[in-house]
Amino acid sequence: MLKRYIPILAWLPHYTPRLCGSDLLAGIIVTVMVIPQSLAYAILAGLPAVVGLYASLLPAVAYAVLGTSRSLAVGPVAIIALMTGAALSNVATQGTSAYIEAALVLALLSGLMLTLMGFLRLGFFANFLSHPVIGGFLSASGLLIAISQLSHLLGIDAGGYTALALITHQVQQLDHINWPTLAVGASTLLSLWLMRGYGVAALTALRLPEGLARLLVKAGPVVAVVVTTLLSWQLDLARYGVATVGQIPAGLPSLAMPNIDLPLWHALLVPAMLISVVGFVESISMAQMLAAKRRERIAPNQELIGLGAANLAAAFSAGMPVTGGLSRTVINQESGARTPMAGLFAALGIGTVTLALTPLLEHLPIATLAATITVAILTLVDLPLLRQTWRYSRSDFSALAVTMLLTLVEGVEAGIIAGVSLSIALFLYRTSKPHSAIVGRIPGSEHFRSVTRHEVETVSHLALFRVDESLYFANARYLEDTLYSLVTQRPELSDVVLICSAVNLIDASALESLDAINARLKDSRVTLHLAEVKGPVMDRLKHSDFLDALTGRVFLSTFAAWSELRRPRD
Structure with missing residues (x-):
C-alpha cells in the first residue's frame, strides 16, 4: 500500500551507483538548460523571474517522491505560465505583492484539485479533452505566446492576454521601438532558429556523434543566455534602454502559507481547475509516451497525486503552478535520466544557482528570454493536425477551429471551455442519430x-x-x-x-x-x-x-x- 501511494519506495531500495551516475549527469544538464526556461516562463506569467527558479525546487522533489514516471521533469511550462498570467490579471495588478500572492493561491488550489482528483480516481476526466481540442488549444496558445513576446523583442510596453489586445497595444507602441533591444532579440531569435533547423546537420557534418550534436543544439538557449548576458554587461546595454532581468534575490525561498482570502479563492477556482486539467493532460501524455519506450507503467491517478503535491510544494515555497514540461522532460530523458533521482539532482543544482549564482543573471536581457520562448513555443503550432482534421472530420475541425479562435480572441479559459463543450455537444448530436x-x-x-x-x-x-x-x-x-x-x-x-x-x-x-x-x-x-x-x-x-x-x-x-x-x- 505504501509503495502504491509513495512510488519512491518501489525504486529507491534498488538504486545503484550506476543509476546514480546517469541521473547525476542528467541532473547537471537539466540544471543548466532549464534555468533560462524557468526565468522566461515566470516573466511570461507576469511574475518576477526568480519565481521560476523557486518553482523548480520543491515541486521537483515532491514529484520525485510521489510521481510514477521515471523521466518526467516537473516545473514551470509555457502553457501553464500563459494561463497563470491570464488568470492573475483578472484579480490583481501585475508587479504588486497581491499579484504574487494570487499566484501562490492559484498553485495551492491547483494542487488541492489534482490531489483530490487522484484520491477520487478521476484520471479519466482528462479524456473529455479530445485530441482536436488539445491540438487547437496548443496551437492557438503557441501563437498567443509568440505574439505576447513581440513586445519584449521590440522593447515596448504592451499588455493583454488576447491576440487582439496584444496586437492593438503593440501597433500603438511601434513609434517607441527600442532598436538595441530589437537587435538583441532579433539576432538571438535568428541564431536559435538556425541552430534548431540546421544545427544537427552542421555538427554531424563536422563528424560529431549525432547524440552529442542534438544535445549541443538543445544547449543553444544556454549559449544565447551566456553570450547576450556578457554583451549586456560589457556594453552596459541597460543604459540604452535594453530591459534586463535585474537584480535577482539570492537565497532559497522561505516557506509560508498562502493567503486565506475566500473571495480570491472563489475568483481563481475555475482558472485553477482548467490549469489542473490542461497541466495533467500535457504531463500524462508525455509520461505515457516515454514509459511505453522503456516498457514501464504509469498510474494516471497516482500521477494526479504527484502533480498535486508538486503544486502544493510550489504554493508553500513562493513558486507558481507547475506541471511536467515537454522540453524539460525531453532534455532529462535524452541526457540519460534513469529514475526520478535525476529530478532531485536538478532541483539541487537549481537550488545552488538560486543560492549563490543569481548575481550573474542580473544583466540578462529580457529580449533573450523572449526569443527563447518564441522559438520553443512555435513548435506547438501543429499545421499538419489542422490539415488532417479538416480532411477527415469537419465536425472535429469545427471544435478545433472554435477552440483556436476563442483562445486567440477571448483568452485561454474561454477557448478550452468552448472546445470541450462543443466536443461533447457534437458527440451527443452524432450519437443521438446513430448509424x-x-x-x-x-x-x-x-x-x-x-x-x-x-x-x-x-x-x-x-x-x-x-x-x-x-x-x-x-x-x-x-x-x-x-x-x-x-x-x-x-x-x-x-x-x-x-x-x-x-x-x-x-x-x-x-x-x-x-x-x-x-x-x-x-x-x-x-x-x-x-x-x-x-x-x-x-x-x-x-x-x-x-x-x-x-x-x-x-x-x-x-x-x-x-x-x-x-x-x-x-
Whole structure:
C-alpha cells in the first residue's frame, strides 16, 4: 500500500551507483538548460523571474517522491505560465505583492484539485479533452505566446492576454521601438532558429556523434543566455534602454502559507481547475509516451497525486503552478535520466544557482528570454493536425477551429471551455442519430451486411436491424421512431431482430424505449427479438423485467436468428 501511494519506495531500495551516475549527469544538464526556461516562463506569467527558479525546487522533489514516471521533469511550462498570467490579471495588478500572492493561491488550489482528483480516481476526466481540442488549444496558445513576446523583442510596453489586445497595444507602441533591444532579440531569435533547423546537420557534418550534436543544439538557449548576458554587461546595454532581468534575490525561498482570502479563492477556482486539467493532460501524455519506450507503467491517478503535491510544494515555497514540461522532460530523458533521482539532482543544482549564482543573471536581457520562448513555443503550432482534421472530420475541425479562435480572441479559459463543450455537444448530436442498417445474409456464408451496400439474401417477413451505437437517453427516441417507421413501411413483417453487436450500454432511458417498442410491435402483431447481446449488457437486462416481457427470443448470433426465423410461421 505504501509503495502504491509513495512510488519512491518501489525504486529507491534498488538504486545503484550506476543509476546514480546517469541521473547525476542528467541532473547537471537539466540544471543548466532549464534555468533560462524557468526565468522566461515566470516573466511570461507576469511574475518576477526568480519565481521560476523557486518553482523548480520543491515541486521537483515532491514529484520525485510521489510521481510514477521515471523521466518526467516537473516545473514551470509555457502553457501553464500563459494561463497563470491570464488568470492573475483578472484579480490583481501585475508587479504588486497581491499579484504574487494570487499566484501562490492559484498553485495551492491547483494542487488541492489534482490531489483530490487522484484520491477520487478521476484520471479519466482528462479524456473529455479530445485530441482536436488539445491540438487547437496548443496551437492557438503557441501563437498567443509568440505574439505576447513581440513586445519584449521590440522593447515596448504592451499588455493583454488576447491576440487582439496584444496586437492593438503593440501597433500603438511601434513609434517607441527600442532598436538595441530589437537587435538583441532579433539576432538571438535568428541564431536559435538556425541552430534548431540546421544545427544537427552542421555538427554531424563536422563528424560529431549525432547524440552529442542534438544535445549541443538543445544547449543553444544556454549559449544565447551566456553570450547576450556578457554583451549586456560589457556594453552596459541597460543604459540604452535594453530591459534586463535585474537584480535577482539570492537565497532559497522561505516557506509560508498562502493567503486565506475566500473571495480570491472563489475568483481563481475555475482558472485553477482548467490549469489542473490542461497541466495533467500535457504531463500524462508525455509520461505515457516515454514509459511505453522503456516498457514501464504509469498510474494516471497516482500521477494526479504527484502533480498535486508538486503544486502544493510550489504554493508553500513562493513558486507558481507547475506541471511536467515537454522540453524539460525531453532534455532529462535524452541526457540519460534513469529514475526520478535525476529530478532531485536538478532541483539541487537549481537550488545552488538560486543560492549563490543569481548575481550573474542580473544583466540578462529580457529580449533573450523572449526569443527563447518564441522559438520553443512555435513548435506547438501543429499545421499538419489542422490539415488532417479538416480532411477527415469537419465536425472535429469545427471544435478545433472554435477552440483556436476563442483562445486567440477571448483568452485561454474561454477557448478550452468552448472546445470541450462543443466536443461533447457534437458527440451527443452524432450519437443521438446513430448509424443503423437493415442487413441480409451474404449467400453461402454466416456473414450479414447492409442491404444497400451488398448483394444479400433477405425475406419479406423478417427484418434484421443493426444499430451501431450504444443505446442511451440521447438516441432512445431515435431508435423508437426508426423501428416504428420500418414496421409501417413493411406491413408484411412478422419478426424484427435487433442486432446488438455494437451496443455496449443500454441505460434506463433506452430500456424504457425498448419496453415501449416491444409493446407497440406486439400490438402490431410483430415479434421483437434480440441477437448478439454482449455479456455485460445482458447482465444488466437480467436485472429488469424486459426479458420476461420480450415477445421474442434472444439469439446468440444473427445467423442463429436467420436460421430460425427465415421461414414464415404457419
